[in-house]
Amino acid sequence: MSTEDGPPSEQRPSQVPSTGTMLVDTSRRDRVGEFRGVAGPYWSLRPVSGGAEWEAEPANVREPSPIERLRAEIARCNARSEGRIL
Template sequence: MSGEYAVDVRDGRVGQVMGRVGGYVQLRPVGGGREWDCPPEAVGEATVGEVLRARVRQINQDGRLP
């Protein structure tokens, strides 16, 4: 499952699966950043559309001027 994308169904965040630690699945935001722990029962499969939306959201955020 590592390297795949998943949805944290608790809040809808999409992240890349980085691995499992202490019974939790570790997810990293699509554009990179700090990982978060998600209980396995709250991990859902991310659709292609959800991953693309997360990527576009990150690109738009990165492109904003200060």
């Protein structure tokens, strides 16, 4: 793996992102989710391939690397083709 494929250590969102923005929660083993909204001091994220939302501290959230984004998009396509999400 090259260093370009690794997680970007300093690409933290500087403000509240738009709904649907793909983010990585570093406190949950780099779990990728889509931003859903603000819940008190936390940001609500939902798995890209469907599932229950979770809350993340904004300090633990960063933008995904290109490979993380690609993996999440593939997971979404697979879930859609299997009928797990619309």
